[in-house]
Amino acid sequence: MARTIRNDQAAALQGGRAGFVSRVIADAIDLVVVEVIFLAILLGVGTVRFLLTRRNFSVAAPDLWVTAVAQWLILVIYLTTTWSSTGRSVGKSVLGLRVLDRAGRQLTTLRAFLRAVFCAVFYPTLLWIFVSRRNAALHDILLGTQVRYDWTTTHVVPPPT
């Protein structure tokens, strides 16, 4: 059941393209989520090691490059799966945003993966929003995607197979 939006301004903006602030906040939340996932993985590894080796419980402290690569991978996988399924990562869900293709449909897995890689490598391309007349980041233009305000939609049109 679609929820009702009580604020008139918010209701009027539904379906519009999301701006810089909302998207940055959503991405920040997503980064926090990735950190939490990484920490959970470390704790899980530590727990398994404790259970198998009977040594004192300790959380691994991997090298910096290992941490960076691992978090980068987690970020890409996390964004790919969430964007290609509901179009919402946790951060975008909190901010009421949804990632769609140019036609307003759900992203294909490949397109979601490419977008995730692009964002994870060239995040500053988001600044292109200011230049774009339609709040489009550079990766949006290159990959044919868009981010819209969407608080109420429960059903996303699937991509053409």
Add this chain to the structure above:
Amino acid sequence: MRITELKSTKLTGAFVNQWHDPSAGLQESPPMPDLTTHSVRVRTVSQREQAPATISAAAQRASDLGLGAVTLSTKAIGDLLDRYWPGEGPPNRANPSIARRLARAATGMALVTERRVFATGTAVEQGAQRALETARRVPLIRDVLVGIDASLDRWAGHADIETARREQAVSAFVIQLVPAIIDGVLERIDINSVLDRVDLDRLLDQVDIDRLLEHIDIDRMMSRIDLDALMQRIELGPIVSDVLDDVDIGGIVRESTGSITGDAVDSARLTAMRLDGFVGRVADRILLRGGTDRNPASNPAPNPNEAET
């Protein structure tokens, strides 16, 4: 004064008339001194010396009662026969037969005879009583009579005691018997069939509930109710569990907390939206652009044909 004279001088007649004349009943007359006129000397008798209750008077009452009952029942039976016996129509009361007239005449004769017989009996009884009173003044006879009186009193007292005891026994017997009879009767009455015959709706139509309620003092009634004792007798556990079964507390909590958190999230989202618009307008101004519609909202359903620039 004359009445007092008559009653006192004609003691017997007055006494007989007392039964038939209620206005001259057995009322107590105030004590008065003796009166002497030129023709007669009247001696008023005190209450104690008044004529005692005679057997004749009691017998006459019983006889009157019996005759009255006989007359009534004869009349009633005649009426019943006239009305309900099949075959004959109602008789012409204005023209009774000779036999009926004879019967009524016989009743009248019997009544007159009864009255005369009892008047004579009363006179004899009173005469004997007066003779006895007179004889009591003779010293020798008085002694004998006092002895007889004492003996009579003793026997009478004995009779009183025994009578009282038997009356008590009979009362106790009746007291036990009556409920037993009523119980037996009630057992044989089919209350349900009686109730089936009662048209309760009609009965209730006749009852003015509003007027009835006006008579009821609710406050007084409530003040007599011991609420604490009442509450102790009520088992709250099952009632509460029934209520909880009917009320979806979880749903209410979910709904309220959901709407609270929803409101907070909506507020944060709206703030971000406004900042988006503000930042976009600033960028447009820096880039020397005006009137750019960065956010062609107002079309909630995204247009698939829309192209990015």
